[in-house]
Amino acid sequence: MTTRRLLLSLALLPAVLAASGEPDLPSWRDGASKQAIVDFVRDVTDEGSKNFVSPAERVAVFDNDGTLWSEQPLYFQAAFMLDRLKSVAAEHPEWKDNPAYPALVARDDAMLARIGMKPVLELLAVANTGMTTTEYAGTIRNWLRTAQHPRFKRPYPDLVYKPMQELLAYLREHGFETWIVSGGGIEFMRAWTDDAYDIPPERVVGSIAETHFELRGGEPVLVRDPNVAFVDDGPGKPVGIYRAIGRRPIAAFGNSDGDLQMLQYAAVGEGRRLAVIVHHDDTEREYAYDRESRIGRLDKALDEAKARKWVVVSMKDDWKQVFPWESP
Amino acid sequence: MTTRRLLLSLALLPAVLAASGEPDLPSWRDGASKQAIVDFVRDVTDEGSKNFVSPAERVAVFDNDGTLWSEQPLYFQAAFMLDRLKSVAAEHPEWKDNPAYPALVARDDAMLARIGMKPVLELLAVANTGMTTTEYAGTIRNWLRTAQHPRFKRPYPDLVYKPMQELLAYLREHGFETWIVSGGGIEFMRAWTDDAYDIPPERVVGSIAETHFELRGGEPVLVRDPNVAFVDDGPGKPVGIYRAIGRRPIAAFGNSDGDLQMLQYAAVGEGRRLAVIVHHDDTEREYAYDRESRIGRLDKALDEAKARKWVVVSMKDDWKQVFPWESP
DSSP states (O other): HHHHHHHHHHHHHHHHHTTSSSSSSSOSSSSSHHHHHHHHHHHHHHHTTTTTOOOGGOOEOOBBBTTTTOSSSSOOOHHHHHHHHOOOOOOGGGGGGHHHHHHHTTTOOHHHHHOOOHHHHHHHHHHHHSSSSSHHHHHHHHHHHHOOOOOOOOOGGGGBBBHHHHHHHHHTTTTOOOEEEEEEEHHHHHTTHHHHHHHGGEEEEEEEEEEEEETTTEEEEEEEEEEEEEEOTHHHHHHHHHTTTOOOOOOEESGGGHHHHHHHHHHHSOOOOEEEEEEOOOOOTOOHHHHHSSSSSHHHHHHHHHTTTTTEEEEHHHHOSSSSSSOO | OOHHHHHHHHHTTHHHHHHTSSSOOBBBBHHHHHHHHHHHHHHOOOTTTTOOOOOGEEEEOOBBBBBOOOOSSSSSHHHHHOOOOOOOOGGOGGGGTHHHHHHHHHHHHHHHHHHHHHHHHHHHHHHHSSSSSHHHHHHHHHHHHBBOOOOOOGGGGGGBOOOHHHHHHHHHHOOEEEEEEEEEEEHHTTTTTHHSSSSGGGGEEEEEEEEEEEETEEEEHHHHHHHEEEOOTTTTHHHHHHTTTSSSOEEEEEEEEEGHHHHHHSSSSOOOOOEEEEEETTTTOOOBOTOHHHHOSSSSHHHHHHHHHHHHHHHHHBBBBBTTTTTO
16 A cells, blocks of 8 residues: 555645645635535544545545536537537438437427437437547547537537636545546546546546447447447436445535435435535526426425535525636 | 646656665566566656657556456356355255255356356346445455465465566556456455555446445445446456546556457557566466466467567566465
8 A cells, every 4th residue: 555655645745735825716705605615625634533534535526517517508418419410410311301300400399209219319329329439539529629609609618617626626635536427428528527627537427328349440449339338317326436436425516406316325424424516596697597497407406405404505606706717 | 737747747756766776576587578568668658758658648457367366266256156155045045946056056067057047147146136335345355354265275365466466566656547457346356456456446447236326224325236237358348448447558467368359459559558468377386277268268369469469478487476475
């Protein structure tokens, strides 16, 4: 264990260095939410505290859509997949006679309901499979550079939350491992989470498409298949955490009912834990939605948060600034 | 990226410190195998080299059974599962009438062949499911403390290879991330890989049993189910690497045909890569087997190693010492 111990103690150096510099979490307003987070971190990192947690066990997990970046008016990965559908339509003249195609492109909910999920999923499968994982990652990166959010008229990666970027860095400076645990596809997130959050590919847990290995023209590649291998959402999130991390997190951050079981898994039990819900209540700077929303519905988890005294962050009141490019 | 850059440069400190101390890889005899490994590491870590690889991309993957510890006369996890079967037999009087039970316990191959796999797998499923992942991990740890290897009369974790422990540490000191990518079950490995190899749970990729989340008596737990979710063997290994790591390794270490696709995935392609096969040719200190063995068969991968000039390590000739407890 010697080398790792040494590395861990070295990893704490930035915290020591930071102590003399900037204040922590500059985009967070002083208040109960910020205080709860700072108190938790102080408690579990203080060797004299009865709640001290060794650095190896300081695992913090974050949902992505709606927790680290926006998810309205449509999950950004869904926007990507719709654009992908349109961009390959010319190669699929047979879609002319498939009612799922115009219904999807027009987002005609009534028509989609009549058609049912099966033809829709088949269409998306055709548009997103058969290529290598490397080719697909290139397509994603290209889209992230060029596509624009309909309201903010900016590339989607601009819609990350500055207070959450600060929180991720703050936790890492205090010896935490920060992980993304999201319902989104791993390949869609890995294309940009390293730049946006300083979270490398191996710390991204998400939904997984089947792939298979082959030697294509002598080159070893993984090729995307149409089936879904794993859905990292709802009760799937603790399973995804177990498979990828193998430790129970002591802190979890989410924003919707899809995060409920992850929050329970991290926060219910002995020892000091932290569960945080980002509540979208800021129509002016971002969006306001919860119990009735089709995207990112927050209903059961909001009840649970109240019952268990979890931290509910108000974007409107707790954050001085939402996006990195806004003036504070 | 600033914090991680700082951490990465700090992570290289041990290498600097080590430069003045012990020689590298003391249990390895000087020779072509050791030289090939040291040359590779020097080349990809030298900023002046055209083959320089940034620390973030220095991913090295290791098979476990037969590569990092022994696997004869029976995969150790199989030995655990047989013992597990016997230890819960009293709770299953119905097994009295099930021919799979005595056939398994006696390892009666002829009988097992007549019975077929289905009843055998069902029996093993019953014996290894229904409990929480935490309870199961406790069972594994208890077995690892008490069970003895039939030939060496020592606990199984004593049968790790000292030269490979040194190699893991050597790579980490040179900025590599070291990962286990094994056909074995993740929970079986995670119980001891941190102590044995300094490889924490989140760096263990393996085969996965289905689990589901539930609140059991108010406590959030994961419960083992009878189905297999993922087989991390053969062509499954590159898939497991993609899912868990999301980067292509530049170095891979294996010992059997089950590692062939992982070795190809890491080693075939542009840039400097390293593929190493541990060849069991040491009857006296360990075991000798390859093309004809039922456990850890090395046949196609040995041909491929010769064709592609991969490093084939002779346990007999290249290792001064095999196990940590032997005198060198």
